[in-house]
Structure formats: C-alpha cells, structure tokens
Amino acid sequence: MLFSCTNYFQHFCNDGFQLGNGAYRPHGDLLPSLGATINNTIKLRKHIVSPYDPRYRLWEMFLVLLVLYSAWICPFEFAFLRYLPSTIFLVDNIVNSFFAIDIVLTFFVAFIDHKSYLLVDDPKRIAVRYLSTWFMFDACSTFPFQTISFFFNRHGNSLGFKLLSMLRLWRLHRVSSLFARLEKDIRLNYFWTRCTKLFFVTLFTVHCSGCFNYMIADRYPDPGRTWIGAVIPNFREDSLWSRYVTSIYWSITTLTTTGYGDLHAENTREMLFDIFYMFFNLGLTAYLIGNMTNLVVHGTSRTKSFRDTIQAASEFASRNKLPKHIGEQMLSHICLRFKTQELKQQETLDGLPKAIRSSIAECLFFPIVQRVYLFQEVSYNFIFQLVTEMQVEYFPPKEDVILQNEAPTDLYIVVSGTVEMRTHVDGVEKVHERVTAGEVFGEMGVLCHIPQPFTIRTIELAQILRLNRSVFFSTIRESKQDATIVLRNLFQKLRLHGRLYPGVQQNDPGALLNEWFDIGPTNMNGNHAQDGVNYQVQNLHALEQMDGGKLLSEAENNKDISIVDELPVGQANPKVDHADQQTGFPTVVWGGHNKTNAILLKQAEAIDKADSIRVTIHMYSQKENPARQPAAKMIKLPGTMEELLRIVGEKFVGHHPTKVINQENAEIDDISVVRDGDHLYFLEI
Numbered sequence: 179m180l181f182s183c184t185n186y187f188q189h190f191c192n193d194g195f196q197l198g199n200g201a202y203r204p205h206g207d208l209l210p211s212l213g214a215t216i217n218n219t220i221k222l223r224k225h226i227v228s229p230y231d232p233r234y235r236l237w238e239m240f241l242v243l244l245v246l247y248s249a250w251i252c253p254f255e256f257a258f259l260r261y262l263p264s265t266i267f268l269v270d271n272i273v274n275s276f277f278a279i280d281i282v283l284t285f286f287v288a289f290i291d292h293k294s295y296l297l298v299d300d301p302k303r304i305a306v307r308y309l310s311t312w313f314m315f316d317a318c319s320t321f322p323f324q325t326i327s328f329f330f331n332r333h334g335n336s337l338g339f340k341l342l343s344m345l346r347l348w349r350l351h352r353v354s355s356l357f358a359r360l361e362k363d364i365r366l367n368y369f370w371t372r373c374t375k376l377f378f379v380t381l382f383t384v385h386c387s388g389c390f391n392y393m394i395a396d397r398y399p400d401p402g403r404t405w406i407g408a409v410i411p412n413f414r415e416d417s418l419w420s421r422y423v424t425s426i427y428w429s430i431t432t433l434t435t436t437g438y439g440d441l442h443a444e445n446t447r448e449m450l451f452d453i454f455y456m457f458f459n460l461g462l463t464a465y466l467i468g469n470m471t472n473l474v475v476h477g478t479s480r481t482k483s484f485r486d487t488i489q490a491a492s493e494f495a496s497r498n499k500l501p502k503h504i505g506e507q508m509l510s511h512i513c514l515r516f517k518t519q520e521l522k523q524q525e526t527l528d529g530l531p532k533a534i535r536s537s538i539a540e541c542l543f544f545p546i547v548q549r550v551y552l553f554q555e556v557s558y559n560f561i562f563q564l565v566t567e568m569q570v571e572y573f574p575p576k577e578d579v580i581l582q583n584e585a586p587t588d589l590y591i592v593v594s595g596t597v598e599m600r601t602h603v604d605g606v607e608k609v610h611e612r613v614t615a616g617e618v619f620g621e622m623g624v625l626c627h628i629p630q631p632f633t634i635r636t637i638e639l640a641q642i643l644r645l646n647r648s649v650f651f652s653t654i655r656e657s658k659q660d661a662t663i664v665l666r667n668l669f670q671k672l673r674l675h676g677r678l679y680p681g682v683q684q685n686d687p688g689a690l691l692n693e694w695f696d697i698g699p700t701n702m703n704g705n706h707a708q709d710g711v712n713y714q715v716q717n718l719h720a721l722e723q724m725d726g727g728k729l730l731s732e733a734e735n736n737k738d739i740s741i742v743d744e745l746p747v748g749q750a751n752p753k754v755d756h757a758d759q760q761t762g763f764p765t766v767v768w769g770g771h772n773k774t775n776a777i778l779l780k781q782a783e784a785i786d787k788a789d790s791i792r793v794t795i796h797m798y799s800q801k802e803n804p805a806r807q808p809a810a811k812m813i814k815l816p817g818t819m820e821e822l823l824r825i826v827g828e829k830f831v832g833h834h835p836t837k838v839i840n841q842e843n844a845e846i847d848d849i850s851v852v853r854d855g856d857h858l859y860f861l862e863i
Contacts, residue, residue, distance in 0.1 A: 595640025
C-alpha cells in the first residue's frame with residue numbers, strides 16, 4: 179500500500195521526463211513550433227531548474243501546505259490574538275523562511291515565453307521577468323513585520339503591523355495555480371476537483387468574515403453594544419475556542435442567508451461591515467450556484483435528451499399507427515444507443531490518429547475476423563486492412579439488422595450475441611439457422627450482387643462488426659490471390675449449404691470474380707491490366723469443374739506450372755512413369771520440369787497424409803435413452819462416405835446411421851471436407 183501511494187505521488191509530481199545531465203523531454207504544455215521535432219530534448223544551462231522537474235514540483239506541493247497554514251493563521255492572529263504567543267511567533271518565522279528560500283530559488287527557475295512558447299533559461303531574462311512581475315508581492319508577503327513590531331511595541335500587538343502581516347494572504351495565488359493544474363490532470367476526477375475548490379473557497383470566506391467581524395466587536399469602545407457582547411456580556415473572558423466558534427456560527431448563518439436573529443449587528447461599524455459582507459455574499463453565492471449548476475446540468479443533460487427522444491419516438495409510433503414490434507424496436511434501439519454513448523467508444527476512436535485506431539482494431543477484433551470462414555487462409559495484411567475499416571455497432575434483442583430483399587450495402591460479423599436468419603414467404607415466417615460469435619451474415623448479398631436472401635434479427639444483445647461493401651471491394655481488388663481464396667471459401671460453403679441459397683449456387687465463380695474486379699486500362703505492354711485476374715478466374719473455374727489430370731495436361735500444353743499450386747489435395751493425377759525407389763512416390767514425366775515434379779511430390783505427400791486422417795465418431799439414436807448412448811471411438815477416415823457409414827455400423831453394433839453432422843451442426847455429405855481431428859456425429863433417424 180505504501181509503495182502504491184509513493185508511486186502515485188511520484189507520478190503526480192512528475193509531469194516532465196528527466197533524461198539525466200540536466201536534459202528533459204518537453205512537457206505537455208510546452209508545444210514545439212511547426213516543423214520542430216517533438217522528441218528533441220531540452221538541455222538547460224547550469225544551475226537552472228526546469229519548472230517541470232519533479233523535485234521542483236514536490237517543493238511547490240510543500241509550499242502549498244504552508245500556504246494553507248498562512249491562510250488560516252493570518253486572519254486568526256489579526257482578530258483574536260492581541261499578544262502573539264512565542265510558539266506561533268516561532269512557527270510564523272519558520273514558514274516565512276521557507277518562502278524566502280523560494281524567492282531566491284525563483285531566480286534560477288526557467289519559464290515559458292508565452293509569445294514563442296519556448297523555455298527560457300537565460301539567468302538575466304529570468305531575473306528581469308521576476309523583478310518586473312511578482313517579486314515585490316512575494317517580498318512583502320515574506321517580510322517579518324511581526325518581528326519588526328517588537329522594536330516598536332513590547333508585545334508586538336500594533337494594529338498597523340498586524341495589518342501588514344495580512345499581506346501573507348498573497349500566497350494564496352499558489353493554491354489557485356495548483357487547482358488550475360489539477361483540473362487538467364486526467365488522473366483526477368474533474369467533478370470532485372472542482373467541488374473541492376469551491377469548498378475551500380467557501381471555507382476561507384467563512385473563516386475570514388468571522389474573524390473580521392469579531393475584530394470589529396473586540397475593538398469597539400462599548401463591548402455591550404456589539405453583536406457578540408449583546409449575547410455574551412463578558413465575551414473577552416470566554417475561552418478562545420468559544421469566541422472563535424461563535425464567530426464562525428455568525429458567519430455561516432449570514433453567508434447562507436439563514437439569519438436566525440440571535441446574532442446581529444448592534445452598532446454602525448458592524449452594520450457597515452454586514453452590508454459589504456452581504457453584497458459580497460451575492461457574488462459568491464452566484465459563483466457557487468453557477469458552478470454547481472453547470473456541473474450538475476452537464477451530468478444530467480444527456481438523460482433529459484434521452485427522455486425527450488423516447489417521448490418523441492413513442493408519439494411518432496402512435497401517431498403513424500406503426501405495428502407494436504416496430505415501436506418496440508425503435509425504443510430498444512434508442513435505449514441501447516443511450517447506454518453505448520456513455521462509453522463514448524466511437525468518439526474516442528475518431529479523435530485518435532489512424533495508426534492508433536488500427537492498432538486498437540487489430541487488438542480487439544483481429545482474432546474474431548480471422549475465424550470467419552470467408553477469410554480462412556487469406557493473408558494477414560488482407561485481414562488487417564479489413565479490420566481497420568470495420569465499425570462496431572450494438573443491437574438490442576429482437577431488432578432487425580437486415581431485411582429480406584433489401585439492397586446489400588454491408589456485411590456483418592458477430593462479435594458477441596446471437597442472431598437468427600429468417601425468411602418471410604406468403605405470410606409465413608421461418609427461422610433457418612442461428613449465427614453466433616465469429617460468424618458472418620449478409621455476405622451472400624454483398625459478394626453475389628443479389629438482394630439479401632434473409633431477414634437477420636437479434637435474439638439477444640449483440641455486438642456486431644459492420645464492413646461497408648465498397649470498402650470491402652476496394653480492399654479485395656488490391657490482392658488477386660486473396661480474392662481467389664475468398665471466392666473459393668464462398669463456393670465451398672455454397673456446396674455445403676446450397677439449399678439455403680438456391681439463387682446463388684448456380685452462379686459461375688469465374689464470372690463472379692470478374693464482377694469483383696473492374697476492367698481497367700491497358701498496362702505498359704499494351705495488355706489489359708485485368709488479364710492476370712482473368713487467368714486467376716480461369717484457374718478457379720477449372721479447379722471447380724475439371725479433374726486434376728485434365729488440368730495438368732492443359733498446364734503442360736501451355737508450359738505453365740503455376741496452376742499445379744492451385745490444385746486441391748488429391749486432384750493431381752499425372753501420368754506415372756515409374757515409382758521412385760527412395761520415396762515410393764511416382765516420378766512424373768514432364769518435359770524436365772524439376773519444379774513441377776517437386777510440387778507433384780508434395781501433392782503425393784498430401785495424399786498420403788490424407789490417408790492417415792483420424793476422426794472421432796459419436797453415435798446418437800432417437801430410439802435409446804441419451805444416458806445410454808455408446809462411447810465415442812477414434813478411427814482412420816476412409817475414402818468414401820459409404821465406407822465411413824459401413825465402418826460406423828461395425829463399430830456401433832446394432833446401429834444403422836443415416837446422417838452425419840459436425841460440431842457446428844452442419845450436415846456432411848462430402849468426405850473431402852472432413853479434417854484431421856474432427857468430431858463426427860452419426861444420427862439414426
């Protein structure tokens with residue numbers, strides 16, 4: 179605990195950054211000129227102290243504590259102490275000595291030139307500036323008038339010297355400067371800092387007015403005709419504590435305009451003082467009420483605006499006779515927007531440089547976007563560019579994010595929460611599936627250039643990333659390879675879930691990829707800049723429609739071996755000459771292309787690895803109690819679905835599975851989509 183407090187206090191005092199040898203990083207208030215390097219260090223002259231030195235800041239904090247003592251003791255001595263006690267006299271002189279040291283130290287403290295905003299460390303300029311500004315006030319507030327008064331009066335109770343000692347209140351400007359700095363300190367709450375300042379202002383006013391009013395009564399010739407003498411005839415014989423409390427009581431009741439009537443002015447002097455005091459109270463009360471009102475209104479204005487918006491939305495829905503569910507969606511959206519505005523997430527991000535925004539987006543959302551099926555195996559840079567352009571939105575439960583058949587403008591990625599994919603046909607609404615965290619929706623309409631096939635509705639509070647269609651295509655046009663991978667992932671999903679998208683599965687992948695890339699101008703060689711993309715389209719289409727042997731033959735005729743890299747595992751079926759005696763893999767006869775042979779050997783190795791794919795199988799039957807379902811088993815994946823079902827029937831005796839699904843509850847009808855380590859669930863329906 180002691181370490182944490184010490185560490186915080188050091189951090190509080192340390193606004194600059196000391197680098198050693200008298201060098202400092204510029205402080206936040208010390209802005210460099212245009213074109214200057216902000217990281218330049220400042221080398222001060224010898225014996226010159228930086229105003230941002232943490233040791234000097236600590237010295238200033240110590241002086242503020244002494245200022246608080248001076249602010250209390252000066253009016254108190256002036257009013258209540260006719261003869262200064264030796265203890266207070268000694269303490270006053272010690273305090274004065276510290277401020278005298280500060281006067282000398284100020285001649286060696288650099289200052290900021292408010293015209294050039296440069297730190298001035300010239301001793302002559304520092305001295306001239308100090309002597310021409312605050313030196314005289316500091317000297318008068320430190321001068322030992324109480325000590326000098328003993329040379330003229332034995333007890334040092336001369337009213338003139340006491341009045342001169344009141345010059346010590348000049349030191350209060352240090353407290354004002356301190357609060358001005360604290361209000362800008364991001365480590366402190368502004369509301370409580372401001373309230374603390376107002377509290378000290380009120381407390382000091384009450385203390386001073388009580389002391390001055392008592393001094394008038396104490397110096398009046400007829401003690402019985404004073405505000406305190408009318409209530410306490412022999413008030414001078416009362417204890418010092420009783421008289422002080424009575425004075426503060428009168429001051430606070432007058433300041434708050436309570437005025438119980440038990441203490442009131444009895445002579446002309448007191449009446450004049452009360453008149454000026456109440457005039458002062460008018461201004462002080464206006465200052466306090468104005469500041470407090472501003473602080474409170476600032477905290478409640480958003481709530482009032484929220485209530486007005488809710489009322490306006492309710493009246494709009496009622497006046498236009500909107501359906502109940504639409505009205506509820508409107509109110510839910512407004513309530514959620516009010517809650518998210520308190521976080522000020524978008525405002526905070528918009529106020530930051532693009533590099534910082536990109537780093538934040540990468541930290542928060544890169545893992546989520548990387549899990550989306552569309553972006554499997556794409557490059558890191560491609561995902562990074564998409565993440566930095568995404569917008570975060572919150573949606574309350576039962577709110578429509580996308581409407582069926584609306585124009586596609588954005589695709590969405592679920593960060594948290596769950597949404598449902600619905601269709602509305604002939605007055606009947608049907609729920610197709612749910613989309614959870616790490617999944618995407620709206621991509622079919624955006625990528626296939628068709629109206630959105632589903633209505634997407636949230637079923638719980640959802641945080642969703644929104645990516646604009648134009649931003650997505652401008653990013654994808656910069657990477658042909660990533661575009662091909664995205665399209666391949668898209669059509670792989672269509673093969674698995676084609677029944678959900680009957681209007682999409684017949685699309686030509688090559689034609690679709692051509693739509694993603696606008697045909698551009700010719701390049702320096704006179705060819706179209708899109709030629710490379712067209713060839714990628716041809717390769718993708720061939721990969722989807724042709725077998726590996728035909729592709730290899732075509733690549734051999736064109737003397738192009740790059741297409742071999744694009745072959746899915748297991749589709750390379752070249753003409754075999756003989757088997758390699760060392761590796762056991764076939765040797766390819768192909769015009770001496772060693773690189774092609776190496777690639778095909780990789781394909782053969784991949785096939786061999788595919789033969790050793792292991793999966794965990796689970797058996798679920800509607801005929802048996804779930805608690806008595808057989809234990810899971812691990813097997814090697816066979817080559818066909820029929821053989822897989824046969825093996826499962828042998829492993830689970832008495833069961834005849836008819837359907838297989840994966841962990842995501844997706845039905846599997848193609849053995850090639852099964853990966854090593856997958857869990858397969860066989861259903862007996």
